[in-house]
Amino acid sequence: MRSRAQRHNRAGRMALNAAAYAVTVFLLLPTLIIAPMSVGPERLLSFPPKGFSLRWYAEYFQDTDWIRATLFSAEAGLISAVCATVIGTMLALALVRGRLPGKGLIELLVIGPVIVPHIALAVAMFLVFEQLRLTGSLIGFAMAHTVLALPFVVFTVLAALYRFDAELERAALSCGAGAFRTFRYVTLPLIAPGLVSAALFAFIISFDEAVVSFFISDLDRKTLPRKMFEDIDFNISPTLAAVATMLTALTILALLIGYGLKRSMERRARAADTGP
Amino acid sequence: MGVTNGQQGRVAVQDLVKRFGPVNAVDHVSLEVSSGEFLALLGPSGSGKTTILMAIAGFEYPDEGRILIGDEDITWAPPNRRNLGMVFQRYTLFPHMSVLENIAFPLKMRGIGRAEREERARAALATVRLGQMGDRRPAQLSGGQQQRVAIARAIVYQPRVLLMDEPLSALDKNLREEMQIEIKHLQREIGITVIFVTHDQTEALTMADRVAVLDHGRLQQLGAPRDLYEAPETVFVAGFIGETNFCEGRIPHAARPGEPVSVALLGGGQMDAVAAQPLPAGQLIKVALRPERLRVLPAGNETATARVTEAIYAGNATTLMLEGQGGQLLRARIPAGAGLHEPRPGDAVRLSWQTADARAFIA
Numbered sequence: 001m002r003s004r005a006q007r008h009n010r011a012g013r014m015a016l017n018a019a020a021y022a023v024t025v026f027l028l029l030p031t032l033i034i035a036p037m038s039v040g041p042e043r044l045l046s047f048p049p050k051g052f053s054l055r056w057y058a059e060y061f062q063d064t065d066w067i068r069a070t071l072f073s074a075e076a077g078l079i080s081a082v083c084a085t086v087i088g089t090m091l092a093l094a095l096v097r098g099r100l101p102g103k104g105l106i107e108l109l110v111i112g113p114v115i116v117p118h119i120a121l122a123v124a125m126f127l128v129f130e131q132l133r134l135t136g137s138l139i140g141f142a143m144a145h146t147v148l149a150l151p152f153v154v155f156t157v158l159a160a161l162y163r164f165d166a167e168l169e170r171a172a173l174s175c176g177a178g179a180f181r182t183f184r185y186v187t188l189p190l191i192a193p194g195l196v197s198a199a200l201f202a203f204i205i206s207f208d209e210a211v212v213s214f215f216i217s218d219l220d221r222k223t224l225p226r227k228m229f230e231d232i233d234f235n236i237s238p239t240l241a242a243v244a245t246m247l248t249a250l251t252i253l254a255l256l257i258g259y260g261l262k263r264s265m266e267r268r269a270r271a272a273d274t275g276p
Numbered sequence: 277m278g279v280t281n282g283q284q285g286r287v288a289v290q291d292l293v294k295r296f297g298p299v300n301a302v303d304h305v306s307l308e309v310s311s312g313e314f315l316a317l318l319g320p321s322g323s324g325k326t327t328i329l330m331a332i333a334g335f336e337y338p339d340e341g342r343i344l345i346g347d348e349d350i351t352w353a354p355p356n357r358r359n360l361g362m363v364f365q366r367y368t369l370f371p372h373m374s375v376l377e378n379i380a381f382p383l384k385m386r387g388i389g390r391a392e393r394e395e396r397a398r399a400a401l402a403t404v405r406l407g408q409m410g411d412r413r414p415a416q417l418s419g420g421q422q423q424r425v426a427i428a429r430a431i432v433y434q435p436r437v438l439l440m441d442e443p444l445s446a447l448d449k450n451l452r453e454e455m456q457i458e459i460k461h462l463q464r465e466i467g468i469t470v471i472f473v474t475h476d477q478t479e480a481l482t483m484a485d486r487v488a489v490l491d492h493g494r495l496q497q498l499g500a501p502r503d504l505y506e507a508p509e510t511v512f513v514a515g516f517i518g519e520t521n522f523c524e525g526r527i528p529h530a531a532r533p534g535e536p537v538s539v540a541l542l543g544g545g546q547m548d549a550v551a552a553q554p555l556p557a558g559q560l561i562k563v564a565l566r567p568e569r570l571r572v573l574p575a576g577n578e579t580a581t582a583r584v585t586e587a588i589y590a591g592n593a594t595t596l597m598l599e600g601q602g603g604q605l606l607r608a609r610i611p612a613g614a615g616l617h618e619p620r621p622g623d624a625v626r627l628s629w630q631t632a633d634a635r636a637f638i639a
Contacts, residue, residue, distance in 0.1 A: 167368050170335060173355040174362035175382040175429065182356075185381070189372045 031248055038241035045238055056242040066243065068220075069227035073207055075138055076223060080145035081203035085195055087146065088153030088202075093183075095154075096161045114151045118211040121148075126215040136218030144212050149202035156201060160194025193262040200258040204251055284346045285311035285436040285469035287332065292341035294327050294493075301327045302338070303493035309486075311436075314463055314470045316484035318477060320516070324493035325473045326441060332471065333439050334358050345437060356385075361430030361438040361468075365445055367422035369414035375425050376401065376410035382433045400432040401425075403462065420451045427459070437469045444479065456483050477517055481505070489513050509552060511637035514564035521570070521606045523547055523563045524639060531555045537636050539563055543602020545581070549634035560639040569633040570608040572596060573626045574617055580624035582606065587621055594618055598627070 033047055038056055040049030060066050091110060094100055113121060125144050126135065134140030164187065172182040188195075210225035217226045224247070231240050287309040294302040302324040309315045317325040330336040332343055334355030343351045350358050369378050380397040388396075401410055404424040414422055423443055430438055440459075444452045460483050463470050474480050480487045481501040489496040489504060489512070497504060497513045508514035515522070525539035531551040539547045539561055549563045575581070586597040591612065596619065598606040606627070610616050619625050 165366075165368070167364060167366060168370060170355070171362070171364060171368040171370070172381075173335075174333060174360065176356050176359070176385040176433070177381075178354075178356050181385060186370055190370075 034241050034248070035245045038238055038245045040238060043237070045236055045241060056238040057246075059237070059239045060242050060246075063239070066224075066227065066239070069222055069224045072138070072141075072221060073224040076141040076145055077203045077206040079138070079142040080149055080206040081199045083142060083146040084149035084153045084202040085199040088150050088198060089157050089191075089195060091150070092154050092157035092161055096158065097166075110151050110154050112151075113148050118148075122212040122215040125212055129216050135216045136221035138221070140216055141206075141213070141223065144216060145206035145209055146202075148209060148212065149205045152201045152205060153198040156198040157191065157194055160191040163194075164190055193265040196258060196262050196265065200254060204254060208247065208251070283311050285467075286344075286346060287437055287469060287471065288342075288344040289328065289332070290342045290344070292328065292331060292343070293339045294324070294331060294336060295339050300493045302331070304341075305490070305493070305495045306341075307488050307495060307498055309469055309471060311469055312467045314460070314472065314483060314485045316480035316487045317471065317473045317490060318475070318480040318487050319490035320475060322492070323490040325475075325488075325490050327493075328490075329439055329441055329471060329473045332437075333360060333362055359433075359435050361433075361435040363423070363426050363430050363438070363440045363443045365442045367414070367419070367426050367446075369422055369425055369429070371414055373414075374410065375406070375412050375414065375417070378414065378425060379429045379432050382429060386433060396432055397428075400428040403431070403466075404428045419447055420455060423447065423455065427462070431462075431466065431468065434466075435468070437471065438463075440470060440472045442473055442475070445474075445476075452479075459483065481517075489516060491516070507552070508564065508635065511562050511564070511639065514552075514635060514637060519567055519607070520564045521567060523565070523600075523604050523606075525561050525563065526559070527555060527557060527561055527636070530557045531636075536631055537561075539636060541600075541602050541604065543600070543604055545600065545602045547634065548631045549636040550632050552635040552637050555636060555638060561636050562639040563634050563636050565606075565629060565634045567595065567607040567609040568593075568611070569629055570606065571628045572598075572608050572610065572617060572619060573628060574619065575624050575626035577624055579626050581627050582625050584619045584621050584623045584625060587619070598625070600627070 036049050037045055037047050039052050039054065040046055041051045041053040041055065042049075091106070095103060095107065100106075129135045129140050129144075132140075134143070168186055168190070169182050172186045173179075177185060208225055209223070210229065213223045213226045214229060217223060222230075224243070228240060228243060231237070289305060289307050292302050292305045293300060301322075305324070305328060307315075317328060319325045327336055331338050334350070334353060334357075338351065341351075342349055345358070345360070369375075370381065373381065376394065376397050379400050380393040383393040383396060398407075398410065401407055404427055406421060406424055406428070409417065409421065409425075414425065417425065423446075426443070443459075444455050447455060456479060459470075472480075472483060481504070484501065486498060486500055487504055488498045491512045496516075497509045499507075504513060504517050508517065514520055523539070523541055525541040525547065527537045527539055529537075531537045531554070533551050533553055535551045537549055537551050537555065539549055541547055547563055549565075552564075555561060572584075582598045582600045584596055585599050588595040588597070593612055594610045596608045596610065598608060600606060608627070610618055
């Protein structure tokens with residue numbers, strides 16, 4: 001009886017695993033195909049590749065347009081990651097610890113960019129930025145991407161704050177630390193792993209954001225995704241596949257580094273209540 | 277400040293009121309702790325003991341009343357400016373700092389240089405007998421060790437007053453008893469004022485110089501452990517501290533505290549007692565009598581006042597369950613080895629007691 005139930009159970013689990021892997025492969029397939037396409041020697045994108053060549057990668061590194069767009073994206077990503085993490089952390093703290101009126105409204109505003117269609121947001125930002133001459137400027141991109149990344153930062157930091165033992169803040173106060181030094185010496189180090197995830201999230205969101213960037217770019221100040229759009233319109237060269245492959249690899253690498261960093265920080269800051 | 281050094285650690289809570297919605301969590305409580313005294317705040321959960329401690333610590337602000345330390349009014353001072361030591365129920369050590377860094381943290385917040393910080397933190401660590409543990413992380417210590425580190429962190433800057441919020445409740449029984457004695461010794465050694473919250477009466481009676489018993493936000497009695505046990509002033513204290521028999525009845529005349537009264541028990545019979553508080557005539561009265569103060573004597577059928585229903589042997593004493601003439605259920609405790617009469621279930625017995633041991637309260 002029992003072994004039949006176990007066999008049944010195992011069959012079910014295998015079916016579930018198979019389904020999960022099938023979905024994963026289906027989702028990854030386009031990304032996986034782009035990598036072999038990027039090493040084909042021909043001038044036209046083709047699959048499977050008829051040979052192996054890195055000439056499209058070389059093309060990318062020699063093309064100042066591509067490099068300029070990449071650096072611009074990286075700058076915008078870094079600035080908005082820093083801004084979104086700082087603002088988002090303050091917001092999360094206010095939502096958890098503060099006794100401010102209109103908490104619900106603030107929460108709604110934070111979730112806003114997730115709910116409002118990006119295209120609507122993009123049009124709105126374009127109209128405003130046009131007036132303020134912010135289109136095609138680094139500040140404009142940083143602001144737009146900060147807004148888009150903010151909800152993810154707030155939720156990540158909120159999760160870290162809920163895991164954090166608030167009694168430790170009382171302990172710090174009783175030791176003579178004021179509110180700021182309590183945050184600096186106790187709260188911040190303990191939620192830092194959450195902040196690292198949040199900043200990484202924000203950077204990736206900014207780095208591959210396409211819709212808003214499409215609207216607020218101009219001729220020479222544009223981000224990498226916008227440049228890729230233009231490229232697919234004018235000359236479908238395998239350089240595009242090379243860029244896409246590198247972008248994917250970079251994102252995976254960033255996530256892995258972030259994950260490792262977070263794990264090692266968590267291990268160092270293992271909470272006291274894991275003790276006996 | 278105008279206070280002599282000897283009174284720096286005095287704490288005065290004056291007419292404190294704290295409301296949570298319609299409930300008075302603390303209801304006009306006044307108490308004074310002298311410098312170097314060990315005071316326990318004892319009561320069941322919801323009695324207001326923790327709220328009083330939190331008001332002294334600065335984590336709650338009262339609705340009415342004042343709190344003074346020395347002669348300084350600290351009612352509205354922020355917690356980090358009160359210069360008090362605090363030990364929490366959970367150990368609340370900073371998990372990302374070493375044991376030594378934890379203890380040095382209050383010194384760092386007071387701007388004391390690195391060398392002196394380390395020296396004083398090491399001294400505090402030695403005081404709690406954990407000299408070798410300075411470089412460890414809190415998570416590497418046992419519960420008892422963590423709580424000792426928390427105590428070291430709370431006394432390292434030599435505060436006037438140490439507040440402790442059920443600091444031993446997370447420890448197992450043996451360790452708890454060991455720590456009770458250790459904390460008591462430490463307190464005497466460094467002469468600090470301690471205010472200690474607990475719901476464990478044995479802990480309060482063992483450790484404290486004086487105990488404040490609280491119920492429903494009201495101070496029931498403030499006194500030495502012996503007074504609370506032997507001369508409770510309210511029916512709550514009589515029932516809460518130790519084990520007690522209660523017999524209900526009425527008195528014909530009003531009585532002042534200390535006056536002997538003869539209580540007509542509800543089930544029939546008379547009981548001699550002493551009024552523990554002002555007793556109005558005609559009101560329902562409860563007489564409290566400790567099981568070990570009840571003498572059980574052999575009796576013939578005509579002199580008997582009770583019958584033994586059960587005898588429970590527990591090594592150092594035997595507990596008798598008795599049924600009085602009026603149907604009252606009583607317990608008596610007979611210490612072993614004192615050569616006292618030990619009746620068996622079913623035996624008829626005569627009960628006697630010193631009038632002063634039977635204390636009458638308004639029910």
